[in-house]
Amino acid sequence: xxxxxxxxxAAIPNTGKTTLFNRLTGSNQSVGNWPGVSIQKxxxxxxxxxxxxxxxxxxxxxSISPTSEEExxxxxxxxxxxxxxxxxxxxxxxxxxxxxxxxxMSGSGxxxxxxxxxxxxxxxxxxxxxxxxxxxxxxxxxVPTVGRTGEGLPRLKEAIYEALKLPKGRxxxxxxxxxxxxxxxxxxxAIERNKTSNGLDESFLALRALEGDPTFDEHPAMAExxxxxxxxxxxxxxxxxxxxxxxxxxxxFNSARGLVLETxxxxxxxxxxxxxxxxxxxxxxxxxLPLFATIMMIVFQGVFALGAPLQGWLAALFDWAGGxxxxxxxxxxxxxxxxxxxxxxxGVATVASFFPIILLFFVFMSIIEDSGYMxxxxxxxxxxxxxxxxxxxxxxxxxxxxxxxxxxIMGTRVLSGRHNRIRAMLLIPFTLCSARLQVFVFLSAIxxxxxxxxxxVFGLYMASFVAIIAVGLLLKALQxxxxxxxxxxxxxxxRVPMARTVALRSWYELKDFLYRAGTLIAVGVxxxxxxxxxxxxxxxxxxxxxxxxxxxxxxxxxxxxxxEWQQTxxxxxxxxxxxxxxxxxxxxxxxxxxxxxxxxxxxxQGISFMVFTLLYTPCVATLSAIRAEARSWKVTIGAxxxxxxxxxxxxxxxxxxxxxxx
Amino acid sequence: MSPDxxxxxxxxxxxxxxGGSGARLTxxxxxxxxxxxxxxxxxxxxxxxxxxxxxxxxVALRSTEIQSMECDLVALPLSSPAIEPGVFRVSVLAGxxxxxxxxxxxxxxxxxxIVVASTAPLTISALGxxxxxxxGEADKVVVEKGADES
Numbered sequence: 001x002x003x004x005x006x007x008x009x010a011a012i013p014n015t016g017k018t019t020l021f022n023r024l025t026g027s028n029q030s031v032g033n034w035p036g037v038s039i040q041k042x043x044x045x046x047x048x049x050x051x052x053x054x055x056x057x058x059x060x061x062x063s064i065s066p067t068s069e070e071e072x073x074x075x076x077x078x079x080x081x082x083x084x085x086x087x088x089x090x091x092x093x094x095x096x097x098x099x100x101x102x103x104x105m106s107g108s109g110x111x112x113x114x115x116x117x118x119x120x121x122x123x124x125x126x127x128x129x130x131x132x133x134x135x136x137x138x139x140x141x142x143v144p145t146v147g148r149t150g151e152g153l154p155r156l157k158e159a160i161y162e163a164l165k166l167p168k169g170r171x172x173x174x175x176x177x178x179x180x181x182x183x184x185x186x187x188x189x190a191i192e193r194n195k196t197s198n199g200l201d202e203s204f205l206a207l208r209a210l211e212g213d214p215t216f217d218e219h220p221a222m223a224e225x226x227x228x229x230x231x232x233x234x235x236x237x238x239x240x241x242x243x244x245x246x247x248x249x250x251x252x253f254n255s256a257r258g259l260v261l262e263t264x265x266x267x268x269x270x271x272x273x274x275x276x277x278x279x280x281x282x283x284x285x286x287x288x289l290p291l292f293a294t295i296m297m298i299v300f301q302g303v304f305a306l307g308a309p310l311q312g313w314l315a316a317l318f319d320w321a322g323g324x325x326x327x328x329x330x331x332x333x334x335x336x337x338x339x340x341x342x343x344x345x346x347g348v349a350t351v352a353s354f355f356p357i358i359l360l361f362f363v364f365m366s367i368i369e370d371s372g373y374m375x376x377x378x379x380x381x382x383x384x385x386x387x388x389x390x391x392x393x394x395x396x397x398x399x400x401x402x403x404x405x406x407x408x409i410m411g412t413r414v415l416s417g418r419h420n421r422i423r424a425m426l427l428i429p430f431t432l433c434s435a436r437l438q439v440f441v442f443l444s445a446i447x448x449x450x451x452x453x454x455x456x457v458f459g460l461y462m463a464s465f466v467a468i469i470a471v472g473l474l475l476k477a478l479q480x481x482x483x484x485x486x487x488x489x490x491x492x493x494x495r496v497p498m499a500r501t502v503a504l505r506s507w508y509e510l511k512d513f514l515y516r517a518g519t520l521i522a523v524g525v526x527x528x529x530x531x532x533x534x535x536x537x538x539x540x541x542x543x544x545x546x547x548x549x550x551x552x553x554x555x556x557x558x559x560x561x562x563x564e565w566q567q568t569x570x571x572x573x574x575x576x577x578x579x580x581x582x583x584x585x586x587x588x589x590x591x592x593x594x595x596x597x598x599x600x601x602x603x604x605q606g607i608s609f610m611v612f613t614l615l616y617t618p619c620v621a622t623l624s625a626i627r628a629e630a631r632s633w634k635v636t637i638g639a640x641x642x643x644x645x646x647x648x649x650x651x652x653x654x655x656x657x658x659x660x661x662x
Numbered sequence: 663m664s665p666d667x668x669x670x671x672x673x674x675x676x677x678x679x680x681g682g683s684g685a686r687l688t689x690x691x692x693x694x695x696x697x698x699x700x701x702x703x704x705x706x707x708x709x710x711x712x713x714x715x716x717x718x719x720x721v722a723l724r725s726t727e728i729q730s731m732e733c734d735l736v737a738l739p740l741s742s743p744a745i746e747p748g749v750f751r752v753s754v755l756a757g758x759x760x761x762x763x764x765x766x767x768x769x770x771x772x773x774x775x776i777v778v779a780s781t782a783p784l785t786i787s788a789l790g791x792x793x794x795x796x797x798g799e800a801d802k803v804v805v806e807k808g809a810d811e812s
Contacts, residue, residue, distance in 0.1 A: 067685045068686070096691060243685070245685060245689065249688045250693055250694075253691045253693055285705055375722070379722045383704050383705065383706035383707055386724070392710070485686075486686055488687065490720070491720040491721065492720075
């Protein structure tokens with residue numbers, strides 16, 4: 001007989017929580033989102049004796065007196081579905097920082113297990129801890145662990161097993177100002193009378209009521225004590241001159257400081273000497289930026305130089321299989337066969353073509369993040385990015401957007417706060433990705449002299465920078481996605497990234513892309529096939545196809561930009577993937593492509609077309625990624641509208657000004 | 663803390679935390695009474711500042727957040743605008759061996775007492791000799807208020 005139980009993994013950031021999560025659940029994980037927000041929710045399963053454990057990896061939080069979206073999720077989780085056991089993680093080298101949260105967890109009254117992680121690093125730094133004293137004060141089992149090697153994991157599982165058999169935890173006592181004590185006692189009695197605690201300690205609920213976060217409003221305990229809690233809150237504020245969360249944080253951290261003193265047998269020689277030495281170079285006022293540029297160059301080259309041949313092989317494989325498919329389906333009517341090979345199969349191939357880039361992107365991204373360099377890069381770039389309403393971390397996403405928008409959008413997940421994530425998602429589509437570059441190189445080579453063509457491409461890069469800055473300032477002025485959260489970023493010590501963590505992360509990102517964005521991409525590809533091949537019997541993408549009719553229909557809209565209906569059809573193809581624009585031209589203008597383009601399109605029209613191609617709708621894969629990450633159609637449609645609007649205006653201005661000089 | 667005081671090697675004790683980030687910092691254990699040291703400032707105009715909290719945690723903040731804190735200065739480099747003529751104790755020499763060696767020859771060692779005679783140009787006297795210090799050197803000589811001043 002197995003029993004289903006929930007264990008919540010709750011800790012502050014940078015404690016090796018995810019490594020422990022991977023250790024405990026192995027490859028038995030699934031990734032999703034917390035309801036209504038763009039924050040990742042990972043759950044995993046493992047068995048422990050008669051228990052079937054679901055391990056929920058809660059977002060990193062410093063406290064459940066929430067000051068961020070992540071912390072609000074954690075609070076909501078504890079209030080609405082208290083887990084059977086809480087697994088909390090501390091960084092052995094710096095207990096103080098994490099203990100504030102640990103004390104809040106132990107106050108919940110739920111059985112608690114504390115893993116003191118990164119014991120190896122602490123030992124190397126000369127930290128000597130007496131964990132028995134810590135266990136005694138916290139009233140729970142404390143297990144030393146090393147997530148990287150798996151040391152202490154059997155003991156940790158044992159401790160979780162024992163905790164699962166406990167009915168309730170033993171909240172430790174934290175000394176608080178008398179007025180807070182009185183308030184907690186009074187409210188606790190009211191909650192006890194009404195029996196609305198659902199497993200959580202009454203004093204824990206009383207404190208949440210006193211803090212008065214809106215998250216608590218839904219809880220059944222709230223209705224009974226709302227008025228009393230409000231009155232007490234005012235008394236505490238009047239007596240102490242501080243808000244309730246601040247008063248309680250001071251009490252918790254005072255206890256934490258005492259606990260650290262009692263637990264630490266030797267004075268630790270902090271901080272990390274190697275990190276300090278490396279930072280003196282990597283964060284140097286003048287050398288820091290060139291070194292950062294070099295490192296990003298290597299990453300960029302790594303992703304795209306390794307990715308391109310892999311993509312090539314994959315494309316060849318799909319072409320070959322497509323040929324097979326064509327033979328197998330040769331008995332079917334032409335339209336049906338073409339639909340299967342050119343529509344459905346092409347859709348699958350488009351999804352698959354992103355695999356190598358996404359995999360490589362996340363391998364490099366995880367290495368940068370796990371090594372601790374990500375925080376340094378963010379520190380270096382924060383000042384510049386702050387001016388366009390983002391924080392330093394978003395710079396890497398924007399930069400990698402110049403390779404491919406899709407993984408860059410997926411990578412917004414590591415940014416802090418919804419504000420930064422949404423704004424980065426809206427800006428990334430204006431980066432000049434490698435697919436767009438192919439179109440620009442091709443067209444400018446046909447339309448301009450060899451000496452001029454590179455300058456045209458260079459100008460388009462500049463246009464992309466200008467677009468990002470302009471849209472960034474616009475979003476900032478309009479306060480899109482709300483005012484920014486304060487920027488407070490921990491700078492962790494440097495570490496050697498673990499192959500296992502990097503591989504697992506990349507693999508899950510790939511799977512996630514397939515599940516969440518794959519369908520939408522395939523649907524988009526099929527849709528464009530239908531538009532260009534129907535009604536039955538028309539020449540592909542000709543004037544009489546639906547695409548051609550659409551092109552004619554929109555002619556009044558595009559004529560002021562110098563874009564003819566044939567190019568409008570090509571733009572429609574570009575929605576599938578920007579590089580297809582070239583292939584579309586070949587379909588539309590029969591005959592020798594270069595001469596055809598050179599005779600049909602003037603240089604000015606070409607520039608207008610390229611400006612439009614740079615800025616207009618993100619490709620279907622990028623849009624799908626935005627939809628999957630933002631969990632919002634509003635943001636997705638916003639990205640689409642923003643692109644189209646900006647593309648039209650920019651192309652209009654360029655073309656009209658150009659005409660004055662032509 | 664006034665913006666012109668924000669420079670590397672300044673150490674202070676936090677008296678109160680205001681501004682938009684106050685609640686967040688409090689929940690991270692960055693509270694009144696805790697010591698904060700400025701490690702470095704970012705390129706492009708020092709808008710982002712790396713600080714060390716309580717001698718252990720390294721955190722990056724915007725300088726506007728630091729400006730909304732009230733702090734008592736504990737130690738500061740000789741180049742700080744808060745330096746006025748008077749007696750100081752050298753707490754840290756934030757430089758390499760070459761720099762320490764050079765400073766030792768003029769009597770500036772960690773723990774030594776020096777007198778700032780004037781701030782512009784910066785002139786100090788140690789071991790009874792008057793010496794002029796350059797800006798680069800003054801950045802790296804971190805001092806505390808001397809005992810015999812009070």
